[in-house]
Amino acid sequence: MRKQSGKVGFVVGGGLVLSAALAGAAENEAADAGQGEAVASVTVTATRRSASLQSVPLAVSVVDGERLERSNRTSIDTVVQEVPSATFRQQGGNKDSTLFVRGIGTISTSPGVEPTVSTVVDGVVYARPGQATIDLLEIDRIEVLRGPQGTLFGKNASSGVLNIVSRAASEQPGGFVDASYYQGNEKRVRAGIAGALQPGVLRGAVTAVLSDYDGNVTNVQGGGKVNGYERRGIRGRLDFTPNADLDIALIADYLKSDSSPTQTAYRQSSAAFAQALLPVVASGENRQVNADLANAVADINKGISAQLEWRRDGYTFTSITALRDWDNTQRTTTSPIGNSADVARVTSAYPATRDIGTVDFRQVSQELRVASPREQAIEYVAGAFYLHGRDRETYRRIVTTGVTTTATDSGRADYGIDSDSYALFGEATINVAPAWRLLAGARWTRDELAYDHARTSTRTVAFPGVQPGTQSAGDTSETGYSGRLGVQHDLAPNATAFATYSRGYKGPAYNVFFNMLPRDTLALAPETSNSFEAGIKGSAFERRLTVNVALFHTEYANYQANFYDTVAGAVVTRLVNAGDVSTRGAEIDVSARPSNRVTLSAALAYTDARIDQFNCPPAAAASCNLNGKTLPFAPHFKSFVRAAYALPLANGWNADFSADYSYQTRTQYDLFQSPDAIQPAYGIVNAAIELSSSAGGWKVALVGKNLADKSYATNLVTATGYVTRVVPRDDRRYFGITARKEF
Template sequence: MLQNHSKRTASQAALKQGLFLSGVLLAGGVQAADALDQGDAAIAEAAAIGVVQAGSEVPSVTVSATRRNASLQSVPLAITVIDGERLEQANRNSIESIVQEIPSATFRQQGGNKDSTIFVRGIGTISTSPGVEPTVSTVIDGVVLARPGQATLDLLDIDRVEVLRGPQGTLFGKNASSGVLNVVSRKPGQQLAGYVDGGYYEGNEKRLRAGVSGALVPNVIAASLNALYADYDGNVSNVHAGGGKVNGYERKGLRARVDITPREDLDITLIADYLRGTGSPSFTAYKSTSTAFSQAIAPVVASLENRSVNTDLPSDIRDTNRGVSAQVDWRVNGYTFTSISAARDWDNAQYTSTSAIGNSAEASRITAAYPATRDIGTVAFSQVSQELRVASPKDGFVDYVAGAFYLHGKDRETYQRIVTTNTVNSGRADYGVRNDSYAVFGEATLNFTPALRGIVGARWNRDELAYDHARTSTQATAFAGVQPAVQSDGSVTKDGYSGRVGLQYDLAPGINTYATYSRGYKGPAYNVFFNMLARDTLALKPETSDAFELGLKSSWLQRRLTVNLAAFHTAYRDYQANFYDTVAGAVVTRLINAGEVSTRGLELDVAARPTQQLSLNAALAYTDAQIDQFNCPAAAAASCNLNGKTLPFSPKWKSFVRASYGIPLNNGLLLDLSADYSYQSRTQYDLFQSPDAIQGAYGLLNAGLTVSSVDGGWRVALVAKNLANKSYATNLVASTGYVTRGVPRDDSRYVGITARKEF
């Protein structure tokens, strides 16, 4: 009774909070409507005296978040949109670097790509198991990527990146209980054109892109082909004899696109891509409280800014991503019928070490506390998907998008750990997961009046999940991170429901407000990994969420200023999280239904164009993500006193500001000066609140100077990253006796030069 009363009290408090925020937004919107007329008068007066230049307005941004192209300002949803060309110029080429511009998102870097993931509004998936689907879904040109690791390499030929915040199940194919990263590539034009784009940065980082596009058959077939090559030595020194630099990469890829329009009512898009990457990600010693560990890494000394390791076998991560897709859009009587068929493969191999020593040849450094270990893991993942949609005409009382979705995923993995003390022992696991996901979804807009609209969406999905696992070991008992031999398999089928309802109201031209409720859903899961035990054989329950969002989107001063505001509160039940436990003296992970967590906050996005030359962008997010009720597993060896604690990878405050000023030169050139600054408050990286896994608040200042031809035929730019030379960690992992740090590319100041020639 007390528990039910507490939940009821919390629900009432949340409702009151929501009503209060709604009142604030609506009141602000009414005042804004009044101010709009005054603002127009002020603009007219300013224009008369030459303070404001004609034509200097914030560019309109088109998004596909509602599965139709629409203006960002008209969509009743919190969205961040980043231009692809701007990302390339800023040397932000992957999701890890893109999130610096997205205050509501963070990125968790781990030893390999398959273990890294994105968080939105403080919620993400921390698990290496192939039996867990991501909380934040990644979609590229309409194709859902079933595994987070598929999206960690470079993005190629990108038009824009849209980050949709909050549950998105009613319109996007796969379950997306916390958000969607929607990547849209460029369309080929009709005119024959090409480009070569190269860059060189301190640290011997080299990047080269080239592409060609144009019509093969005028107005019928257009195509593009883009290629990428990049490599980087790394910013961590391996002091071992002949070690050189680590924490770098090499990547190469191709992307081809063909757009076919055989007649006016039919569009066909064919895309094929291939991307291969190798890397040597290295976590450095951040802190040591163990003499044995300090001796094992000597002469490296653990410190906050340490960028050195001592390893005879550096990490070696290899990824290959490839896929094909076909999208068909057929328009008839105002309706658009869409089919997206796709097949993708992802291969991953990881050669890493779980200790300071990786090779038995280093016998003088081996101790009982820190034996030599070598981990070898492989992933072979494939998926096929099919999505069918229909979009109704938009001139009636009801306009809608409805569809059906199917995805089949198959994962096969191996993992081997070799442990050397005075003898050599090892263990190996072979395991895999099969998943079939079916869904029917739709969302409708009810146009009650020209100013008032209702939103209704629903989704039904079925997840069929099965796994098998077999581990062998040279020992009958546990030793140094290897559990005894075991074998198991299992399967589960679950039906789930999600939905969205809301209202959108236009207070005045250019100003609209919305209030929505969404139910999020994330399917069942299995904790399938190398050290899987009997207790991991039961399927986890699906994770569900209830999300409330209130928003205001506004344009001011004849579109010279846009201000968007969103307030949200989301409560998660049966939250799927990794729980660190101790078995036979070794730390292991246990994926559990951790209980109840919640996230609430405010998000502000501002864009301004005071003059034709000056552009300003700012974004701010306040996120309070916390554990409400943690369910401690039976006989857990680790502490579960986590109620009221902060969720990991969720800074309370995060912001991004950018300014760009263009100066026309007399000789037909354009000079552009730009700077941006990102800030992140104190962040806990450990679910179990280790004081050694806290990254202090930090800010990063970047700048650029670009000279280009007015016609856009060529461009040369100087880029400076992390001008204040601020060292920080993308992840801190606390272990017994020591802490290691994930070292980002811009952990210290560096500069570079880029050049682009179009023809």
């Protein structure tokens, strides 16, 4: 154990003592617990069948959809503030965003690599991480399954799963309209209608959203705002129940998003760069850029799925068929000062680089499952899965250099990936005794992957950011196995303990990108993992208190990671089998209802994610002395605390007061441990006051974000001579008001 072992021991020991006390309290049911109500029971589908959160032998965080809406957390990057085990990497547009769980995630824009954390929406796997940057519409809950989930959720779940579950259509007719306005001219309007089209047989629901935000970064050229967005979306659902044994759900969604993601100058070590940046000055709280061509990202996410569930003699047969499209266009200025050809300060040292990239991705998937009857000696879930993905991309780079005169050169690459994945899987729970269960599961996966790539250039030799023309193609196939073994024991009627071993597998990959070179044409080997996890879940005082504790240790071999290198004078990322990494730690989740007016919740994660053995690629330009270093986007401690108080008022009105606090320790954002890419520890305080009337169907809330006015970075990107910062929405204190009318 490393030097942090004392902290781990404290967390683990405290958690075990507390959980043991809960088990005893559950048996004795303390009579003087007060007049509070029980903590609400939460149903999850983490085991591919509905079960109580407190009963599943998995570490799972659950976030309520209604609470997210009320807190202005309407996208994945804001949801992770409530999940200490998760972090989110923002850089550029949706294509460059990545989710991390327990410090593990894959940073790559290549279409030939899978995410390490799988996103599943209503049973449909999203194959590309950029698809997960969606607006959250009509969400019932979000389940974050922590640790490898390859047995039941597939090969791109080697670090965890983000399982998003939407609300089913209501039988009762009704609708709603809600609107919100926040400082900074952020607006959001939603409207929905639902009800029975044929009572008892057919129900439908449609929800639409319009939202936009000017941004919180000022472009000094013109004085306008950037780093904002505009979204237009609609989601429809039909739930068909022709008889008591059959349910059919048809879901369709469409979201168009336009944004202007921007990075600001954070630090600089070059006098020439500082002069070129003027009048903008690099600093930790800089919220200005100097760009005559602002970044622009256009995104269209759409899909349709059909889920059939048929029950027969206690068995449940499930079929999920889905088709999804993702179209993405990114226009980004990658020069340090954000200028183009008509700006006199463009020089050979600071060229203006304009990138234009498009993504056209389509996936088709089919999953078949059978779940055995419950309360049998052996209960199981088994199934088959198939996913086909086709990606076509173009990327053009225009580079302008000069001192007294300017010169423009360009390159263009056309490339893509075709992938097919087949799987058979199953997991069983063997009830060996009333209080003892054994767990066993396995998954067989077959991957077939092919790529093609062609680049043209205006020059036959490399120039800043562009390599000469080239053309290549290749294909590979692999067979992999994953699985899970474990034991679960009920310590008391309201307390259970479990221990599991999981084998993870993430398929082969190709590093296909604009500046792809002959050295990138070889396929990366699959990534595998071995994970050990133990946990205790308990409740006490008539379920007015629940505590869940999890300990984990996971080792990854052939870890697929981005290695920063220099190509044609520009820093690029090369996807490599980086070697061996590991993550270990402890997690505690607590919920309490000391009275029927007070609700408390807290979550704490300690994560030690490190590089064990880094394999330096041949002829690498960057240093590889990384053994023992911390993985990026993995703070050692991260926590979230929330308190809510409900106060009944006259005439059927209620007042709800809530506040939350999220905190994380210093975070390294650079794999190569740059001291300039470290975000110091920080905490964010939010609060809200809501008035509601159940009789009138009204809800009005005042929301305050980042009340302590703490500036921070969600990513720090290093380059030669300077560092840029990704500015989050709540980088400054702001307030807003929301109103909702139900009818």
